Amino acid sequence: MPKKSAGRGGEASEAAWNLKEIRALMDVLEERQISEFEMERGGTRIRIKRGGLAVETPQVPLYGNNHSHVWPAPAPEPSATPPASGMPAATDAAETVEDVHLVKSPIVGTFYNSPSPNAPPFVSVGDEVQVGQPLCIIEAMKLMNEIESDSAGEVVRIYMENGQPVEYGQSLYAIRPSHKI
């Protein structure tokens, strides 16, 4: 688990990323099937996406993160990042931050796209969803967290597959708000 060492953002002694650390991190992400990961340390942000593995370390200031969780929330999709393989590409123009709303996981756990193994998924790409409509369940230690949509619109992307582990703050769904259409 990389969390212990990776979590203490901003400590001077840990400020610089070295290649060895990045490689180790990539191995863990691969093993755990985490599709994207981003964190900041000492003013340097690292962002890793699996599937074509785009690694970028732009120098950006820390944005507001007033809670003490180990895993910071990933930033919204930058338009420059090529879509990961196997994910539906946004073909009609690059999606900017204002275009889509990202639904993120409030807990570390397992992602379920349906209420029970034999049931159809709560939602699929292309579905119109309403505020409060269930999207998925995240389970941690038999605590079931039904994630509801907090925006009305079209599901344009699903980042997770059924049964996959999910981290805190990881993007689950991208929803294009209906008032934009």
Add this chain to the structure above:
Amino acid sequence: MPTASTDRKIDRLLQLMAQNATVVLPGPKIASEIGVTRSTVWHYIERLRALGVEIKGHPSNGYQLQKLPDILAPSLLKLDAGEGRIGHKILHYFRTDSTNSVAMALASKGAEHGTVVVAEEQTAGRGRLGRVWHSEKSAGIYVSVILRPPLAPSAAPVLTLMAGVAVHQAVEIAAGVTADIRWPNDVLVGGKKVCGILTEMSAELDRLHAVVLGIGINVNHREMPGQLKAIATSLRMETGRAVSRALVLVTLLKELEKQYQMILLEGGQAAASRWAAASTFAEGKPVRVLTGTGEYQAVTAGLDARGALRVRRGDGREETLVAGEIVEVR
């Protein structure tokens, strides 16, 4: 919830009869006390009899309670939880679809922390992932507790360990059996499940609205239906005698309050260490780990501060389980 006001009236009827246990209460007196017709009183009496409550008499000469029934009505529980404590408000149903569904609906309408929903019978008892929870009439305890903890959603899973520890304590104290806890919160007696816990949370990314602990305990079942025989048991089946459901429930609610206060005071680590002290699964237990993506064998190696279970695989690799299930390898 259409049955709620009827259930309040039957509770009132039970309370009235319990307070006057040695006398015959005339039907008209009962009718006027609880504000229903005499024929409705008779209908209520029949419903109570169907739940195993022993009541002598009939409409013409009145009714008398033969002995204090083991019904989970608030007036019979004598919990006396203080304001803001778990169980300060108890909603008792003779029959409902699922206490968790009722509690989640109440929570979404703003029900207070500590509100308890309990039913004599569930018609659609739920387990994890759409599974059914066998809810035999008046044999088990079907209870859901609404919590509004001042915790981040990410810190909430430890509450499921807390629930397991509280059930473990309640079962040992009230039934006098030796119990075990399988991670995260299956309470076992004689190696079989006596309890199932379904915890549901309503939360946003950084704000927890409510956690509902749904707890089902097999108390006085005389036997388990076919496919459950191998994996489930009841307190009665293990002890050979009837166990007071009211006593188990009251002990459970008190234990939950105790453990909950401890978590608020000392943090999640407190629940994890209480769990480890009560469970033989905490350390050195050979288990099979079942995850969403496969299964493997491992040996347990303690809990981390969040309550996640560490396991060591055959090749020495350590994993930390946040989800998934374990079963003992014998």
